[in-house]
Amino acid sequence: MKKIQFLNTFVNNCTMDECLDAVEEMIAAEKKSYIVAVNVDVIIKIEKDNFLKKITDEADMVLVDGKPLIWIAKKHKKPIYEKVSGSDMVPLLCGRAADKGYSVFILGGKDGVAEKAKIKLEEKYPQINVVGTYAPAFGFEKDAAEVERINTSINEARPDILLACLGCPKQEKFVYENIDKYEAKVSVCAGATVDFLAGNVKRAPRWMSNHGLEWLYRFFKEPARLFKRYFIDDIKIFRLARKYKPGRNK
Numbered sequence: 521m522k523k524i525q526f527l528n529t530f531v532n533n534c535t536m537d538e539c540l541d542a543v544e545e546m547i548a549a550e551k552k553s554y555i556v557a558v559n560v561d562v563i564i565k566i567e568k569d570n571f572l573k574k575i576t577d578e579a580d581m582v583l584v585d586g587k588p589l590i591w592i593a594k595k596h597k598k599p600i601y602e603k604v605s606g607s608d609m610v611p612l613l614c615g616r617a618a619d620k621g622y623s624v625f626i627l628g629g630k631d632g633v634a635e636k637a638k639i640k641l642e643e644k645y646p647q648i649n650v651v652g653t654y655a656p657a658f659g660f661e662k663d664a665a666e667v668e669r670i671n672t673s674i675n676e677a678r679p680d681i682l683l684a685c686l687g688c689p690k691q692e693k694f695v696y697e698n699i700d701k702y703e704a705k706v707s708v709c710a711g712a713t714v715d716f717l718a719g720n721v722k723r724a725p726r727w728m729s730n731h732g733l734e735w736l737y738r739f740f741k742e743p744a745r746l747f748k749r750y751f752i753d754d755i756k757i758f759r760l761a762r763k764y765k766p767g768r769n770k
Contacts, residue, residue, distance in 0.1 A: 587732030628685030
């Protein structure tokens with residue numbers, strides 16, 4: 521799918537259905553592919569992390585996850601069709617996987633969470649084929665032996681879809697550095713989706729998500745952890761929106 525330039529990276533301007541269709545095409549092509557999503561937090565990280573920018577720029581698909589980015593795109597006169605978040609897309613993708621027979625591997629979450637997500641998916645989609653789960657040890661990215669164990673687990677399962685739920689930028693960097701070392705057709709960087717699938721964390725009400733208030737719902741759930749992110753780090757998006765406004769000399 522063709523990408524368009526948006527702020528400091530390139531994104532796929534697609535609907536949810538187009539995204540799901542594209543994932544199926546990637547699986548059918550049997551060419552290793554990976555998908556990332558950008559929200560306000562990721563855009564800010566990209567600005568100061570050249571490696572993360574490279575990974576995002578080279579991704580087979582980049583989803584726009586967040587109403588604030590949709591609003592910025594509209595203000596820049598480059599409208600984006602709709603918000604396609606990993607936490608919305610992955611359950612729908614799992615539904616298609618159940619219908620079409622695609623196998624799924626869940627990587628990430630605290631101990632036991634990925635397994636709980638597997639059980640919940642099997643309850644919702646009895647035909648789904650979740651071929652493996654793995655909860656990496658804390659600091660796994662610095663432990664070559666642990667990374668090798670992860671790759672071995674994925675290789676033994678050989679899934680059509682790998683859900684990498686390790687948080688940004690760990691999941692993006694893991695996928696980029698290891699995609700040639702494990703056998704999975706499509707790797708989806710899915711962040712906190714494993715907790716939503718497991719039922720450990722509830723999504724914001726649909727009306728809040730539709731009005732760009734999902735961040736506020738999450739903040740009230742975890743104020744201590746999210747205060748810095750939302751009220752110190754993420755306000756930098758206003759500066760970046762000005763910096764990358766089309767026609768402006770940077």
